[in-house]
Amino acid sequence: MREDELYSVLQAVDDGVQTIHISGQPGVGKSTFLEDLENELSEWYRTRVLYVREGNTPTTLSQDLLYEARDAVWTLSALINKATGVSGGLSPVSGGVSTDDRARHLRKLASLSESVNGYKRLIFFVDDVHKLDEPDVTRDFLRELSSTLGENVHLITAGRLSFDDADYIAHLETFSREETANYLQEEYPDVDDETIDGVYEKLDGHPYYLGLLREAAGDDSTFEIPQEDTRDFIERAYLDSMSEAEEEFIRKTAGLAELDEDICSAVLDDVSRTQARRTLDSLSTKAVVQELGRSEDTGDRLFKVHDLFQEFLYEQLDNPEKLHQAAFQYYAERLYEEVDGSEAPMLEGFVYGLLGNAHLQEIYDGDPEVEQLREEVDLLEFEPHERLQFMFGYAPYAPTPEDQSATLLALELDDYTEWIRSLEPEDGGEELKFEFVGVLFDLMRATVRPNTDVEFEDSSVEIYESTLQRVENFEFVAFFDEDEQDTAQIIPDMLLLCVHVSAHRDLEEDERDGEHLSAAYDVLEKYGLNQVAVEGVVDNCQELAEEYDAGEQAEEMIESQMDEFLGQFDQDDTTRNTLIRIQSDLYSEMIEVANSAFAAMISESDRLLDFIHKCGDSLEQADNPFFVAAWYSFAAHIYRMFAPNSDAAKELEEAAKHYAEVRKEYEEELDNPIYDIEDFEVHDVDFPDLVNEIAESDGDHQLTE
Numbered sequence: 001m002r003e004d005e006l007y008s009v010l011q012a013v014d015d016g017v018q019t020i021h022i023s024g025q026p027g028v029g030k031s032t033f034l035e036d037l038e039n040e041l042s043e044w045y046r047t048r049v050l051y052v053r054e055g056n057t058p059t060t061l062s063q064d065l066l067y068e069a070r071d072a073v074w075t076l077s078a079l080i081n082k083a084t085g086v087s088g089g090l091s092p093v094s095g096g097v098s099t100d101d102r103a104r105h106l107r108k109l110a111s112l113s114e115s116v117n118g119y120k121r122l123i124f125f126v127d128d129v130h131k132l133d134e135p136d137v138t139r140d141f142l143r144e145l146s147s148t149l150g151e152n153v154h155l156i157t158a159g160r161l162s163f164d165d166a167d168y169i170a171h172l173e174t175f176s177r178e179e180t181a182n183y184l185q186e187e188y189p190d191v192d193d194e195t196i197d198g199v200y201e202k203l204d205g206h207p208y209y210l211g212l213l214r215e216a217a218g219d220d221s222t223f224e225i226p227q228e229d230t231r232d233f234i235e236r237a238y239l240d241s242m243s244e245a246e247e248e249f250i251r252k253t254a255g256l257a258e259l260d261e262d263i264c265s266a267v268l269d270d271v272s273r274t275q276a277r278r279t280l281d282s283l284s285t286k287a288v289v290q291e292l293g294r295s296e297d298t299g300d301r302l303f304k305v306h307d308l309f310q311e312f313l314y315e316q317l318d319n320p321e322k323l324h325q326a327a328f329q330y331y332a333e334r335l336y337e338e339v340d341g342s343e344a345p346m347l348e349g350f351v352y353g354l355l356g357n358a359h360l361q362e363i364y365d366g367d368p369e370v371e372q373l374r375e376e377v378d379l380l381e382f383e384p385h386e387r388l389q390f391m392f393g394y395a396p397y398a399p400t401p402e403d404q405s406a407t408l409l410a411l412e413l414d415d416y417t418e419w420i421r422s423l424e425p426e427d428g429g430e431e432l433k434f435e436f437v438g439v440l441f442d443l444m445r446a447t448v449r450p451n452t453d454v455e456f457e458d459s460s461v462e463i464y465e466s467t468l469q470r471v472e473n474f475e476f477v478a479f480f481d482e483d484e485q486d487t488a489q490i491i492p493d494m495l496l497l498c499v500h501v502s503a504h505r506d507l508e509e510d511e512r513d514g515e516h517l518s519a520a521y522d523v524l525e526k527y528g529l530n531q532v533a534v535e536g537v538v539d540n541c542q543e544l545a546e547e548y549d550a551g552e553q554a555e556e557m558i559e560s561q562m563d564e565f566l567g568q569f570d571q572d573d574t575t576r577n578t579l580i581r582i583q584s585d586l587y588s589e590m591i592e593v594a595n596s597a598f599a600a601m602i603s604e605s606d607r608l609l610d611f612i613h614k615c616g617d618s619l620e621q622a623d624n625p626f627f628v629a630a631w632y633s634f635a636a637h638i639y640r641m642f643a644p645n646s647d648a649a650k651e652l653e654e655a656a657k658h659y660a661e662v663r664k665e666y667e668e669e670l671d672n673p674i675y676d677i678e679d680f681e682v683h684d685v686d687f688p689d690l691v692n693e694i695a696e697s698d699g700d701h702q703l704t705e
Contacts, residue, residue, distance in 0.1 A: 012168040022158040024172035027208035030158040052128040058141040062105040113150035123154040130159035175205035202230040254313035259303040267326035324359040331356030339393030357399040367401045406451035417441040442467040464503040528624025536618025629659035
């Protein structure tokens with residue numbers, strides 16, 4: 001219906017116009033027009049489409065654009081390789097990472113867009129830009145963004161606001177009387193002028209409602225214009241035009257933030273994934289349902305009910321709480337699947353946590369109390385270990401008031417520890433394992449307590465005291481053969497060390513008398529690691545941390561990104577794709593921060609090497625040479641990873657070999673060494689490998705299980 005506008009925009013792009021803006025009122029067809037443009041241009045250009053969601057910010061959009069630009073020019077994998085050092089070596093840091101996030105994203109985008117070749121130019125399509133911020137703020141950002149892009153990158157935006165500074169502007173109006181007639185005559189050639197006049201008068205040529213009216217009319221060749229409000233009539237008549245199954249389906253799912261075959265089959269009784277997919281395919285041909293593309297995590301097609309129709313349908317729900325409860329359960333189970341076995345559960349589960357939160361907040365009309373949240377989790381029927389794993393991934397961003405995630409986790413740890421204590425061991429091996437695990441969870445319970453704002457029956461101090469008593473009273477070594485009992489003493493010793501260090505840390509400054517710290521050093525002394533050596537290493541680490549604030553930068557970046565995650569989620573208008581993309585970009589940004597810090601230390605007067613040798617000098621003061629040998633072996637491993645051919649890596653390897661020989665002499669005086677230095681290989685031993693070797697060095701018992 002808008003061929004003139006379409007061809008004029010296509011011609012503008014062909015002429016090299018860099019910024020184009022499409023404006024118009026809600027439902028006038030801006031998104032459809034943008035889709036038509038992308039379909040026409042994608043054959044000749046690289047195209048990327050972005051949708052601005054409620055709560056997005058200019059910073060969010062600049063980050064999304066950066067991600068899409070990286071993907072478009074095939075540099076994302078190269079970036080990750082560079083950041084992790086896989087491709088060999090690092091480049092010095094060229095600019096800080098502590099500047100304003102948006103400025104940082106735009107600076108990277110500017111650099112990246114300069115590499116786009118003219119023979120295959122890149123076009124960004126950005127829909128609903130009016131949702132970014134206040135109109136003036138959004139216009140300022142669009143000007144800033146336009147000035148950032150290289151000459152072979154185009155920006156085509158659409159939204160309800162005007163933007164006169166764009167190089168080319170296309171404003172979409174509602175259909176004229178003639179366009180309304182053409183629209184109806186395409187489907188109904190015999191429609192008479194009186195009917196066309198009536199439709200035009202009632203609907204003002206509004207494209208969205210014209211589409212609904214045409215679909216609701218079915219095969220009729222004429223329209224009977226109702227006397228009541230036409231739009232309400234259309235919404236009801238549209239449902240009448242559906243099959244009974246489609247109407248039931250759409251009524252019961254209209255309150256969902258997104259629709260795909262998985263979640264629809266999860267929240268609807270007796271609807272399989274196949275049935276859900278077929279129904280969604282059928283509904284996608286009608287104006288009420290919009291397709292949003294494919295999910296980046298599952299590959300399924302994603303849909304949503306059109307904004308102008310969703311409220312009407314949602315009001316028809318008999319039991320909206322049931323829908324939201326089922327949706328929360330679905331996303332909670334997906335979150336568990338993500339965090340199960342994940343090394344970074346907070347990142348892996350965050351997207352599904354957000355989606356689940358929206359439905360949970362609908363149930364309680366705001367943030368649920370901790371006990372209400374736990375009752376919802378009860379319905380998931382997790383096994384105790386599954387539930388705790390789920391909570392570790394979910395508690396940090398569960399929608400509890402006043403940041404009660406620590407309270408939530410403390411209660412869950414209490415329940416899990418009680419369950420552990422209730423188990424009946426089948427043999428001595430299980431008894432040892434249950435006691436070991438029980439002590440670890442007592443330790444976690446105590447550690448979480450200070451961050452909560454509730455009174456527990458047992459405080460963290462009381463838990464530490466009782467845990468120390470348990471370790472002292474339980475005969476850990478009795479489960480081992482007599483000739484292994486000296487070595488097995490490492491189990492209670494390491495538990496005691498952890499408890500004393502945690503207790504000292506959690507005590508208030510005025511409550512610390514040094515007793516726990518002294519006890520911790522007494523444990524270390526048994527293994528030849530004295531207080532002077534430990535404090536020397538700690539002091540060196542603190543000095544290095546003060547020089548390089550990468551840790552603070554990473555923390556600030558994560559907090560900023562989490563705020564953006566939360567800000568951009570709106571239950572009426574979102575998909576998980578944007579969240580997944582930003583989650584992936586956050587991971588890349590974190591790698592870049594680590595890369596920058598390490599590159600700086602390597603490039604700035606051998607600062608890292610100096611730090612390594614200072615720590616080595618401190619550890620050399622320990623009675624047991626093993627620790628300094630392991631330290632230099634670990635350092636050599638790091639240098640080989642990032643700078644494999646450097647003289648420093650060879651220097652550190654030689655130091656590790658030297659102290660391994662010193663350790664051999666030390667071992668000659670030991671009756672039963674825990675770790676035999678003969679097994680020590682400098683070229684492949686790092687701390688995780690070392691732990692594994694110790695665990696496997698004592699036959700079937702595996703002391704560190």
